[in-house]
Amino acid sequence: MLLCFLIKMRNLPSKNLIELLDVSSLRKCMILKRLNRFVVEALAENKVIKLNIRNSGRLQKLLVKDFQALYKPKQFGKTSGYLIAIRVNDDYAIVDTNFQMTLWELLIDKELLPWLKGFKIKQRNVRLGESLVDYLLEKNDIRLLVEIKSATHVEDSIAMYPDAPTRRGRRHIDELAKLASRGFKTAVYFIAAHPHAKAFRIYREVDDELYQIALKAIRNGVDLKATKMFVTKNLKAMALTTPLPIIWH
Incomplete structure (x- = not known):
């Protein structure tokens, strides 16, 4: 089943790929x-x-x-x-996470991500327990806490996070999962910042505990998505405005 998915994935069209920055x-x-x-x-x-x-x-x-x-x-x-x-x-x-965030903010400001259309950045680095969450987004009376994670490790066209065990990453996702269980709107968005990425998955072999926490987060209502971005040989920063497929196994 996974093999069939990968074959289809290799033939995904590059529609909705847009230029963000020179x-x-x-x-x-x-x-x-x-x-x-x-x-x-x-x-x-x-x-x-x-x-x-x-x-x-x-x-x-x-x-x-x-x-x-x-x-x-x-x-x-x-x-x-x-x-x-x-x-x-x-x-x-x-590989520069600051630049990844700059491009992600452009996607928000220009309302290019359909699932976040209408949301604006209300606050950066929001204190949440022992952690700082990257963003508080707002649309009318809806508030959304967002954590961004960088996924630059790619194997067989699949971007993976993390590429090393991460206690910090576990803590961030776990705290958002707990908030979601109490009715707050929360999200973890992975940036697949690699030109070959055609799908995303949690790198379970590297951090199984984080994988289990991510599953719990989804069950609790945390929105998990992966967005692709990269720089072309002509030095244009590009992003895909549709989320990558996420593989769970």
Whole structure:
């Protein structure tokens, strides 16, 4: 059954794929090595530079020596800029979570996601128990708490979250599930920021506890969806306005 689904998935049309942003101001570089969780070493214009990584994932399939990448320069600080995206064949996977959020906010502001049409961003970084939830959205008298999670790990065209065990991710989803059980409207939206992504699933093999919490969240009424975005070889940030299929097994 899963095999049949994957065969169909490979032939999904790329309709509803829209251009959100021109990113030609980004500069090109080549990955050399990851120095630590927050910094990568890269080669740009024949110089070795250090770039900040704003992504807590392992990124093992993307932070590979000699992979081409895009970065945003900065004038001050100990590093030369921020690593934004990494080339995968012709296009780029977006690894910078801040940039992912920027694109997601554009989708909201332009009302391009049908299931969130009419909602506006009321507040960012909402305090919820021990956590900060990314957004409070509002439409008329409806309020929706939203947590965004980055999914850049892809296997067989399936984007997966997480790529490493995440206590923080478990806590976020669990708290939203508890709120949903009390009647609050809550959502977890995964950003499949990879050009090859055609579906999404929780990476159960990496974090089974999170998988179980996600199942509980759905039963409690939390809205789980996955949105695809990436950067083209022509340096255009693209997004799919229809959600990706979610696989549960």
